[in-house]
Amino acid sequence: MRTAPTDEATKDDLHGRIARIRRSIPRMARAVIDRYIAASPLYTQTAVPEHLHRESAHTVRSMLEVCLRSVTDESIDVSDTMRENIERGTERVAEGLPLREYMRCWQAGFDVLAEELERELGTDHGLFWFAFRRAHTTFDRILREVVSAYEIHTHDLIAAQDRNHTPIIDALLRGDEWVFDDPDSIPAEPNIMLLHIDDTPAERSGDRNARSLAATRKVRAIRAHLARAVPGLWLIDVRPRHARIVMHPPIGALDPLAVDLARVSGAPVTIAIENATSITDLPRAGTTAAEVLDIAIRSGRTGTVSRMTDVALAHHFAHPSASLPVLLDRCASLRSRPDLVHTLRVYMASNLDRRATADTLTVHPNTVDNRLNRVRELTGQDVHITTELLTLAVAVSAATDDPETEADHPQ
Template identity: 30%
Template sequence: MTHDEHSEPAFGDRPQQLSPAAAALAARCEPQVNELARRMARGVFEQLSGYAELPGDVKDVEIAATARHAIRLFLRGAADGSGWDALEYFQERAAQRAEEGMPLHLLLRTYTLGARELWRALREVAGPGERQALAELTEALFTAADRVVGAVAESYLDEQVALAAERHEQRRTLARALLDGRPVIGAPVPDGPVLVLCLRFGTSAVTGGLSPVTLRRLLRRVQGALDRAFGTEVLAVLDGDGGHVVVPGVTEPPGRLRELLRETAGPELRLAAAAATTAGDVPRAARLTSEVVRVAAACGVRPGVHRLEDVLLEYHLSRPSEGSARIVAMLAPLADRPELVDTLRTHLEQRQDRRATARLLNLHPNSVDNRLARIQDLTGLDLADPRDVALALAALLLRDADAGVTE
């Protein structure tokens, strides 16, 4: 029976039996399995970059055993026509290599180089009249290697995804515990200072109708930018609005942080940072950064990096008290006029510079004057009086605090 009369073997399915000559050639090569596996694990694979750094037991025991199993499985399947569908062994080993951190390219090359060495062994054993038999086994070997490499790569990547998700959730759990001031279970408590960041994405990111996939990509990019900026995997709890970041052992954000985050989250990003003296101080720092971001947004400070010193007066004015409700009520006549509220906020942020206010709102300065006059008529506040200006600013801040403004 010639090669053309046989169906193409398919590793992973029940193969058609190879020709008797091909089966005989495979059977003659089987006694070399142990020696071939040792030579691969401690010779052939050594040429791979990074292989020499693997632990000795991994090379001498586990990789050698995998090579031995693969060679014997192929040769016996070729010799007696048994099924070649035992991919679970290779998938389990691939998951183990992923957990150990062995690079995927290195793992896959052990399989491709192993297939080449097996082919060379078959070629050395083959006699002058076994050219057709060798061709059959070569084609079967290519098919087998293709199926095994595919299964190995899939299993490795699945395990990596699972491990990454597990590490991510562990970091989120630790971050939540620190931010909430709860006991940290199953992880070491940071010893020393902790930097706490509050991030708020712009309104376009929050209300722009991002799909779940797009949102996940945004959060991954932000996490990656944070990791690059600090040179480590930072602890973060982020969602579509933003969130908090906890970085143990750091007291100041790196200078390039803002730029890296702008590249990933856009120019509307707001960021505030505060150092906690200990892990127990993290909740206070988190509350402070949230408030600084909120106050900066409420009083019209442009997006960027916000410090408490930059909004110190506004922060003080935004603290609730028994008089807060009465102060907020001063703006009640503007409830149905959002354009007047925006004008008031922008005008106060621009230190009552009508031209700067007009430029930011794309209005003529005269239109700004008309709006300011209407605000004064409706509220009774005199925006030329420093006391009334302070009341207007406090009213804006307290009003937005009640509304939960975080943009």
Template identity: 30%
Template structure:
């Protein structure tokens, strides 16, 4: 890192600020000595936990300290706070320290402490008749502190965003390769992300946020905000180790197993839902790395079963969807089950009654209220269903048969629509 010399020539339009009978800049002009004192203080009091290595203290920190001392001296001579162009070196240093993961709080404390020390040197010789000059000096120093704080913070955050985007791009590249069966150690080294031996392969569904349906809000902007909230929650929960290919509607997650990060659980999915501010639905399949493409296909097939079955948001595994999954395998038995309810095709009100009755845990009163009919009408329709299909919803066997037949029918029609 290099720092250019400042133009310290006096501005003829303003008189240099004087305190204690001498220019206020005089105590700061011995930049080597003052910078050495400040850097020693930084190492002892500002970054005592070795946040900054010794060579950085002796090199970059010393250089930027000397630069800021010259900046302050020029400010007192000209009675003018430096403009943005003069703060380029400060921004450059902040960006470098962001890349090296130096905490922003440490950097800002160093600048604040440095300017506090500099102001103490400038004012320690003040006399009783220097009140007006001290007020000017205080205003100038506060404005300089504000300018440096803003420049450092903006540069640091910009660099962090750039690093985050680079990591996200690398993670997406690796995720795409693994999902296509092209993962390799060479690609992992290039991306800077290790490949685990096994992963939780997660198919994720992300519903609309209420803001996306609000006519007063741009739906695309609201969707992007939702996605950014979800990505932030994922980075926090899985320590930036989960590989994600996501859109505003959902996508695929690859969560490495056997490392010091948690596996996805129902509780963690609730945490992600809170972060995204929408109820998430996920299906998970665990498999070895070389089986990721097959695992992803299975996970998304399970997610479709959740959707077709009208299941609530939450986390599902194969054990939760075994019956539904088996029905999708096809065969004569599955096709026969799917046709049991065909006699009801001409009676949509019977379908509605069956779904509502099963959905309300066979409570005829709730079913009647939901359908806006009399409970006796519900009873009549249930008898008609039994006459047309031989499925008696007054028995446990009939209830199970109806639930499976409805599911098989919905799955069969869902596949037909996709074809």
């Protein structure tokens, strides 16, 4: 085996040549992805997923960089340097990518690297084999980390999918009794979490098969991330547009969850959560969580985790009562004007400051005045009169900025 070069001129020569190869890493990564797509049977009849030219190319670049750095730097921490890339790569597990296909892409990456090493160092046989073996040793360490993470992620996914929890959740939310195989697993004070999941761009384009595949991948990605990121997960039911999770009281903050789910699935996610005092309290908790989720969607709280404490005032305004239809009727003309609803919502969130409202909406303050005057003309309600402002607040809480969503929530 060729040992590390000891001659200073040889060392400098090796460092210079490796530096030249590192400058070619973006080109090499593109070549790897192109080679993988051409060799894989997965992409002969279907569109190439966007992640191959984005996340996967980034992972390949990182792998090439680490392998090349290791040629001249034995102290590099492979596990720490590649951790984020390996964790991101396990999202392919959630999409149903077989391990052999996952390995095919990694191997294509090293093949391209080996070819580049030979092109640059091939005239010095000993130097080439020294660099090749150093890079290959690092690549082997990366592969061990990759396979280990893949297997762990697969086990998590299987654990989350090993039973169909839909009928159990249905029964618990109806208040029906259910006999559990393991009574000790039942949370003493369960929490219910409801998700509203938007479509990904792929679900809104292409043919029916492509849309179906995109929806399936989205569901798998969300299930896998929930299984990994939510300690105390008990029951789970994930569909393309919504999800229901029953779990033990959460450990730590759940605030980043909606953002993380949107990242792994490619779709905006809105979350509501409510705690139950016992398993028999789940019907009440489920109803409350559904009401919180509805208000969160209407008020634009996408990307957050909402509890009743976050939307209590809006819930009070929009909660069914004998007076609610009367108040809504006074503002009925706003239903066809989501632009005015949005302006009112921003105006109230800005503490009735017209300039702050204009800054948020990126319009002139006079435009805000004109819209508020238009609200008064349409409804007879003046934002400068307290009782009429509160009436408009009720309408805003029950309305939406999106006319299509409004059609789904008739008043």
